[in-house]
Structures are given as C-alpha cells and as structure tokens.
Amino acid sequence: MSKILALDTAADACSVALWLDGELISDHRLLPREHTKHMLPMIENILQHNSITLSELDGIAFGCGPGSFTGLRICGGIVQGLAFGADLPVVPVSSLAALAYPFAGENITVVASVDARMNELYTAVFQGQGEGFTVVDKEYLLAPESMSQQLLAQATPGNALIAAGSGWSYRDQFGDLKCMDLLACDTNAIPTAAAVAELSLARFVSGDTIAAAEVSPVYLRDSVAWQKSS
Incomplete structure (x- = not known):
C-alpha cells in the first residue's frame, strides 16, 4: 500500500x-x-x-x-x-497507540493516558522493541488511584518510563511510582x-x-x- x-x-x-x-x-x-x-x-x-x-x-x-x-x-x-x-x-x-508512537524506543516503556472525564482515565502501556513497539496489555478505563498498581504490573524492570497524555495531569493521585524511572512526562501530547x-x-x-x-x-x-x- x-x-x-x-x-x-x-x-x-x-x-x-x-x-x-x-x-x-x-x-x-x-x-x-x-x-x-x-x-x-x-x-x-x-x-x-x-x-x-x-x-x-x-x-x-x-x-x-x-x-x-x-x-x-x-x-x-x-x-x-x-x-x-x-x-x-x-x-x-x-488513538492511545498513536499518542505513544512518537515516544517509542528500545528499553522504553510508554504509558499513554488520556483524561476520560468523570474521574477516569483511558490508559495503555506500550513496550519498545527495536524501532517499533508493541502493546503490553489491553486498553483500560480506570480511576487515577488504580494507575500505580496497573503500571507496576505491566512495566518491564529496567526500562525507562515515558509518560504521555492528559491523563498524567492526575499524577498526584497515582500513588507511589518512585521505583520507576520516569524519563519524561508530556501531559500536552495528543495523537496525530x-x-x-x-x-x-x-x-x-x-x-x-x-x-x-x-x-x-x-x-x-x-x-x-x-x-x-x-
């Protein structure tokens, strides 16, 4: 094509x-x-x-x-x-994959999260593989308070974490993410x-x-x- x-x-x-x-x-x-x-x-x-x-x-x-x-x-x-x-x-x-795509890279975990209103987030985790990436798990609709547990369950140990999307504006509600290496956080990123x-x-x-x-x-x-x- x-x-x-x-x-x-x-x-x-x-x-x-x-x-x-x-x-x-x-x-x-x-x-x-x-x-x-x-x-x-x-x-x-x-x-x-x-x-x-x-x-x-x-x-x-x-x-x-x-x-x-x-x-x-x-x-x-x-x-x-x-x-x-x-x-x-x-x-x-x-659209979450399109949001995450520009940040993809080897040894990078990209967490795309979008404000879904009503105190919920659309979220998906993507794993770097060479020049591309793959979805680690399905897309979720979840409360900000559940984000920390979801991330820790899916993120690959040793990978740097890139946060993308408006959902990360609620980061103060996510819980403890100190054990994860947050390489960058772009709350203004949107799909293209x-x-x-x-x-x-x-x-x-x-x-x-x-x-x-x-x-x-x-x-x-x-x-x-x-x-x-x-």
Whole structure:
C-alpha cells in the first residue's frame, strides 16, 4: 500500500496525513470543538495539493479511540462516507497507540493516558522493541488511584518510563511510582494522523483491514452508542 489517507480527531486537533510512496505529508491543527467545520476542507486540501484523488488512494486509516466521544463520532462518520464512496479498505488504529508512537524506543516503556472525564482515565502501556513497539496489555478505563498498581504490573524492570497524555495531569493521585524511572512526562501530547498513518502501514500490507460498514469507534464505556451510517 503506497497511498494512504490517515485521520484523527480523538483529541483537540484536526489531524490529517497522507502517505505517498514512502513520503509522509501531514496537516495537524489544534482546533478544539471545530472538527466538523475543518476536517473535510483539510482532507480536500491535502489531496488537491498532492495531486491525488480519493479514488486513487489504496486505503484510509483512522484513530478509532478511545478519546473524545464527539471527535470519534465525527471521524468515524467521515471515514465511513469516504470509504463507502471510493470503495476503500480501512484500518482502525488505537488513538492511545498513536499518542505513544512518537515516544517509542528500545528499553522504553510508554504509558499513554488520556483524561476520560468523570474521574477516569483511558490508559495503555506500550513496550519498545527495536524501532517499533508493541502493546503490553489491553486498553483500560480506570480511576487515577488504580494507575500505580496497573503500571507496576505491566512495566518491564529496567526500562525507562515515558509518560504521555492528559491523563498524567492526575499524577498526584497515582500513588507511589518512585521505583520507576520516569524519563519524561508530556501531559500536552495528543495523537496525530501522521502516527496513525505509520502504524497502519504493516496492516495494509498484510491485508488486516475492515470494510466501511465495519467502522466503529472504541469508547471503552459501554453506555456510549455508535450509530453507523446506512
């Protein structure tokens, strides 16, 4: 797969990226609560400026969550519409993985955590492996007070810890993390479409894709419903 459009609106950014034969072009703008207004024009702009039409793409990747309920619904709807219209395969990418990806490295444990409101956090732990990383365990919805126990259960001894995401703003509620080497903490980090694009590449190549009708955001809260386009 050489031509992939990637989208992410799981946080405050309108994020669009285009992977073209090994070149990554991205447009990432912090526009809180303005996803509906800006996403489609940004998609049109990045395609036009790179002289490619939707029908010439090989697929679409998107940040499927967890994250902002409204942002995920908007992105899911856009992806469905575009994929249906151009008959394109889709790869959903964890928004927590996209958040963690820029920090990945060997002997590094990246803990991506996002404020889920209602005194809960979306959290996942990623383990560095050479130039990439892998998910240590599934994504969790948990209270800040449970974070310390969760981290200690999953982190690899001897690895440095990088903390990323708004969930780390609640660090004073996590409990004792003194036994872990905190290399860096970026509470302003958010997912990008560029990371979504890079994380989707191997899955497109292997055929690990879904159809437009199967597009569904990941909320982690069972009470949130997703209405698919007909």
